[in-house]
Amino acid sequence: MRILVLNGSPKRDKSDVMHVTSAFLEGMKEAGTQEIEIINVIDRHIEYCTGCFSCMHNGGTCFIEDDMKEVLEKILESDLLLLSFPLYCYGMPAPLKAVIDRVLPLSSMAMTKVGDRYDHVAQADFSRLSYLMISGCGFPNSRHNFEPAVEQFKLMFPVEHTCITVPESPMFSAPEAAPVTEPRLQLVKEAGRQYAAARTIDEALMEAICSPMIPEEVYASIVNSGV
Numbered sequence: 001m002r003i004l005v006l007n008g009s010p011k012r013d014k015s016d017v018m019h020v021t022s023a024f025l026e027g028m029k030e031a032g033t034q035e036i037e038i039i040n041v042i043d044r045h046i047e048y049c050t051g052c053f054s055c056m057h058n059g060g061t062c063f064i065e066d067d068m069k070e071v072l073e074k075i076l077e078s079d080l081l082l083l084s085f086p087l088y089c090y091g092m093p094a095p096l097k098a099v100i101d102r103v104l105p106l107s108s109m110a111m112t113k114v115g116d117r118y119d120h121v122a123q124a125d126f127s128r129l130s131y132l133m134i135s136g137c138g139f140p141n142s143r144h145n146f147e148p149a150v151e152q153f154k155l156m157f158p159v160e161h162t163c164i165t166v167p168e169s170p171m172f173s174a175p176e177a178a179p180v181t182e183p184r185l186q187l188v189k190e191a192g193r194q195y196a197a198a199r200t201i202d203e204a205l206m207e208a209i210c211s212p213m214i215p216e217e218v219y220a221s222i223v224n225s226g227v
């Protein structure tokens with residue numbers, strides 16, 4: 001499978017969330033041959049969308065000369081688009097959001113009703129793509145935290161999407177937390193194996209991965225003791 005990872009953490013390979021993403025990819029590699037490319041979005045020259053809509057009328061060409069042309073080509077060559085990012089203000093970090101805004105050339109201005117909402121008609125063939133979001137956050141609670149990012153991801157990529165959300169993710173970068181992070185990463189690896197085999201992850205496994213690693217109050221008191 002050709003996998004394009006867009007790492008939305010400005011911390012690049014020092015990202016807490018990339019520990020989770022790397023474990024997932026390890027699992028996928030154990031289940032089969034994978035061709036993986038990781039783009040650290042922060043290192044690419046990606047201008048903001050200007051909202052001119054010309055790309056939606058002219059068959060898909062954006063007038064901006066930057067790295068987005070190459071990113072779009074890579075997306076279209078992939079089987080799986082994996083967004084790995086820390087939760088920033090209940091959404092994705094701005095550099096990654098800039099990339100997501102710039103996928104507009106893949107759609108035309110024409111709209112069509114899909115279920116009970118409207119979506120744009122594609123002007124490129126991305127029908128073979130699956131979409132995976134792996135996000136982590138600094139609070140111990142997932143409720144009242146991840147919902148906007150998950151909902152945005154599902155609306156952006158309405159088919160073949162999977163969302164993994166892991167609270168307490170700064171622990172992945174803390175060596176002293178290994179007794180709890182290592183078993184969690186093993187579960188993530190298993191999820192990667194399952195996903196590679198069937199593009200689904202067992203519900204109970206998903207629930208275990210997305211739950212806090214240590215009780216919320218304990219996590220909060222550890223964080224508070226260091227401030």
Ligand SMILES: Cc1cc2nc3c(=O)[nH]c(=O)nc-3n(C[C@H](O)[C@H](O)[C@H](O)COP(=O)(O)O)c2cc1C
Pocket residue numbers: 009010011014015016017018085086087088089090091136137138139140145168169170
């Ligand atoms: C600007 C900013 C906004 C953040 N917003 C949230 C948030 O809304 N909810 C949350 O739980 N954590 C929030 N965090 C914490 C990060 O999600 C957390 O530190 C994460 O582990 C960083 O992952 P990374 O190392 O992969 O970049 C925020 C951090 C920053 C810097």
